Amino acid sequence: MSFSSMVKEEVSSKHTGGSIARHCALAELCGFTVYGAETGESTLTLHYGTDSKAIARRIEFLLKKTFQVTPEVRCEYRERRGAGDTVSGYYELFIKDPDQVEKIFQAMKLEIGDLPLPEMCVPAPRLLLSSDCCRRSFFRSAFLMAGTMSNPEKSYHFELPCRREEQALQLTEILESFGMNAKITRRKKYHVVYMKGGDQISDLLGLLGAHKALLDMENTRIYKEMREQVNRDFNFEMANLNKTVNAATEQTEEIMFIDSMVGLSSLPAELEEIARLRLASPESSLKELGELCNPPVGKSGVNHRLRRLKKVADNLRKEKGLF
Numbered sequence: 001m002s003f004s005s006m007v008k009e010e011v012s013s014k015h016t017g018g019s020i021a022r023h024c025a026l027a028e029l030c031g032f033t034v035y036g037a038e039t040g041e042s043t044l045t046l047h048y049g050t051d052s053k054a055i056a057r058r059i060e061f062l063l064k065k066t067f068q069v070t071p072e073v074r075c076e077y078r079e080r081r082g083a084g085d086t087v088s089g090y091y092e093l094f095i096k097d098p099d100q101v102e103k104i105f106q107a108m109k110l111e112i113g114d115l116p117l118p119e120m121c122v123p124a125p126r127l128l129l130s131s132d133c134c135r136r137s138f139f140r141s142a143f144l145m146a147g148t149m150s151n152p153e154k155s156y157h158f159e160l161p162c163r164r165e166e167q168a169l170q171l172t173e174i175l176e177s178f179g180m181n182a183k184i185t186r187r188k189k190y191h192v193v194y195m196k197g198g199d200q201i202s203d204l205l206g207l208l209g210a211h212k213a214l215l216d217m218e219n220t221r222i223y224k225e226m227r228e229q230v231n232r233d234f235n236f237e238m239a240n241l242n243k244t245v246n247a248a249t250e251q252t253e254e255i256m257f258i259d260s261m262v263g264l265s266s267l268p269a270e271l272e273e274i275a276r277l278r279l280a281s282p283e284s285s286l287k288e289l290g291e292l293c294n295p296p297v298g299k300s301g302v303n304h305r306l307r308r309l310k311k312v313a314d315n316l317r318k319e320k321g322l323f
């Protein structure tokens with residue numbers, strides 16, 4: 001199941017069965033209606049379609065609870081070609097009694113005469129969205145009908161395509177009233193409301209009441225951040241290690257060159273000591289080499305001696321004309 005479907009499943013099943021205030025029920029039903037219903041062409045009918053059983057149940061619950069209307073429900077199984085060839089259900093709810101449809105529209109303050117047919121695409125009437133609880137309910141059902149959210153393991157992205165600009169503006173206004181900053185972009189004939197970024201998506205899941213998905217996402221986020229930090233640390237260490245190994249290899253080559261030319265015992269005592277120590281422990285750091293000296297010397301002391309060794313090697317090469 002995609003992350004989007006998971007969130008929708010959680011959001012729609014969570015609120016089924018419980019008690020709900022009439023104002024919130026109307027706002028929620030309005031979201032389902034303007035983002036996912038069709039009206040009949042000739043007679044006044046109302047039709048909702050969704051591929052989620054939980055959403056279909058939710059709409060049915062709201063219609064019964066608020067209007068004592070029992071919609072005619074149809075379920076059709078559709079084969080999905082492609083990965084796994086799954087069969088999924090498509091659920092349709094019909095209200096065919098024009099009186100009932102009219103009653104529902106009036107309660108939601110939707111103007112029947114103004115509705116473009118067959119698809120409805122109007123912003124919700126302002127009266128319906130005057131309080132936080134109702135704005136939240138409306139946004140939730142709009143998301144259930146038309147929104148998508150990407151898998152947080154890949155990216156943090158939410159979007160909801162609207163047919164009309166007024167709808168998109170209304171949604172961004174609602175999100176703004178909850179302190180969220182959504183943007184709008186054009187895609188073909190749609191005005192797409194979108195939000196990006198872990199913090200914003202996290203807030204959005206909170207607004208939708210998808211607490212399990214929110215927790216899952218936060219866990220994924222922590223894991224992702226840790227993995228990135230570990231990678232950064234690892235790369236940093238590898239870079240340093242490579243530097244150390246390269247330097248040690250170069251030092252060893254110089255020392256072996258001196259040995260083959262004049263012998264290490266011809267060197268001043270402190271240089272001979274460090275040369276032999278480096279040959280004996282090619283992987284030791286400068287600090288470790290210094291500790292092996294007698295008496296011990298610091299890192300900069302070791303560095304200084306190694307530079308003098310390099311000079312000796314350079315001079316030998318010059319003398320022998322070996323450039």
Ligand SMILES: [Zn+2]
Nearest residue numbers: 023024133134
């Ligand atoms: Zn309310």
